[in-house]
Amino acid sequence: MEQGNYSVGLDIGTTKIVAIIxxxxxxxxxxxxxIGRSKSLGVHRGVVNNITQTIKSIQQAVELAEGNSGLKISSVVVGIAGQHIRSLQHSDYITRAKSEEVINEDDVEKLCNQVYKLVMLPGEEIIHVLPQEFKVDGQAEIKQPMGMYGGRLEANFHVVVGQVSSIRNVGRCIKSAGLDLGNITLEPLASANAVLSQEEKEAGVALIDIGGGTTDLAIFKDGIIRHTAVIPFGGNVITEDIKEGCSIIEKQAELLKIKFGSAWPGENKDNEIVSIPGLRGREPKEITLKNLSKIIHARVVEIVEQVYVEIKNYGHDEQKKKLIAGIVLTGGGSQLKHLKQLVEYITGMDTRIGYPNEHLAGDSDEEIASPLYATAVGLLMNAVQNKAKVREARQEAVDKELDREVFSGEDSTQTKTAIKKERKSIFDKWSEKLKDFLDNAE
Incomplete structure (x- = not known):
């Protein structure tokens, strides 16, 4: 299969790295x-802290995916998270020189590019500029201004900002692993694409992606992204607490959490005990499941309460901003028993577990439809969409040139030359900006 026919998403997580074709x-x-999955070494709370180990883990995941599919991976779309991510609201406008012409894609692009020039704090860079609502000549609440007449185009933006060094480190790892960086996407946005339906985004929904090192939050209302946040706690702190509380090694703590862990202490009877083999020559340890779930419960409550504070910051208590579809939990941490009930109890909001199977073809492997792979599937969807946009832009350019040839009687050599100078899509321009940025960083 030729390279143009498939896309690749790469999820660089704290506990695992997943390459998915x-x-x-x-x-x-x-x-x-x-699909290829490897243990993530060198990433802490969503941020690369050991370049060499991260490169090795990426190469391992990529090789497994290539071996699995028989295809060669050259370019990937990568997710970014970590506690350095923050978001802000910003309004901006442009005055159009030709108000008698309809607003087109170039006008919207010009407005978005203007936001990218915002002055950030030292060491920060804008990752995403997401338009929320547009205004044309003072007329508000316009979702799509293309095709309308107007002299002044303004919009409210959700701007996602991250540390330059962290973005650079991710780019460095990708390059050193022998891959091209197609695009960088905020991980909660990727997960949201994979597990949320359009109806939920319209009604108002909070997506909580509980990963190993971070818990990501994305809030949608009226089909528009309203709020994003990254909380620097995830499944790993629960494992750490079990390790400390039960005086066992990390590997055993992780297994205990997965096999017997529950977020609701009332579920377990006092006489339910699990025996853990002792370290070399030592007696086995006996741990009651009630104690185990008490340790898990305390930490999960802390994580959920922090997320709930962010949901309140968005303004969920206001009638107009109410999240009717409630909460969707995804990520590896969402598989913890009775977590759904605990989240409903703390927040009083309807909750469901989000599986990324809605967008997958019917014959997909059952394992991939697990919440564990929500971000990876979302990144793959992003890569597929980007490819489609590039194809559309090229086709549009070809059609335009052919029309010109028909109407102006240009000869075919001129047309061919014009076709070669195809109009670049927003994505192409963004990728070039990013590549220049990474090249200059080295």
Whole structure:
């Protein structure tokens, strides 16, 4: 299969690195062609803190995915998270020189590019500029201004900002692993694409992605992203607490959490005991499941309460901003028993577990439809969409040139030359900016 037919998402997580290859089938669903997963060494709370180990882990995941699919990976779309991520609201406008012409994509792009020039704190860079609502000549609440007449185009933006050094380190790891960086996407946005339905985004929903090192939050209302946050706690702190509380090693603590862990202490009876083999020549340890779930419960409550503070910061208590669809939990940490009930109890909001299977082709492996792979599937979807946008922009340019040839009687050599100078899409320009930025960083 030629390179143009498939895309790759790469999820660099705190506990695992996942490379996932896929393509869009004729029904608009994502067909998974191969997947590779490796243990993540060198990433702490969503941020790269050991370049060499991260490169090794990336190469391992990529090789497994290539072996699985028989395809060669050259370019990837990567997710970014970590406690350095913050978001802000910003309004901006442009005055159009030709108000008698309709607003087109170039006007919206010009407005977005203006926001990228915002002055940030030292060491910070804008990752995403997400338009929320537009105003045309004072007329508010316009979702899509293209095709309208107007002299003044303004918009409210959700701007996601991150540390330059962290973005640079991710780019460095990708480059050193022998890959091209196609795009960088905020991980909660990728997870949201994979597990949320359009109806939920319209009604108002909070996506909570509980990973190993971080818990990511994305809030949608009226189909628009309203708030994002990254909380620097995840499943690993629960494992750490079990390790300390039960005086056992990390590997055993992780297994205990997965097999017997529960977020609701009332579930376990006092006489339910699990025996852990002792270290070399030592007696085995006996741990009551009630104690285990008490340790887990205390930490999970802390994580959920922090997320709930962010939901309140967005303004969930106001009638107009109410999240009717409640909460969707995803990520590896969402598989903890009775977590759904605990979140409903703390927040009083409807809750469900989000699986990324809605956008996958029917014959996809069951394992990939696990919440564990929500971010990776979302990144793959992003890569597929970007590819489609580039194709559309190219086709548009070709059509325009052919029309010109028909109407002006230009000869075919001129047309061919014009076709070669295809109009670049927003994505292409953004990728070039990013590549220049990474090249200059070295």
């Amino acid at each position: 896929g393509k869009e089938n004729e029904y608009g669903k994502i067909e998974i062609l191969g």
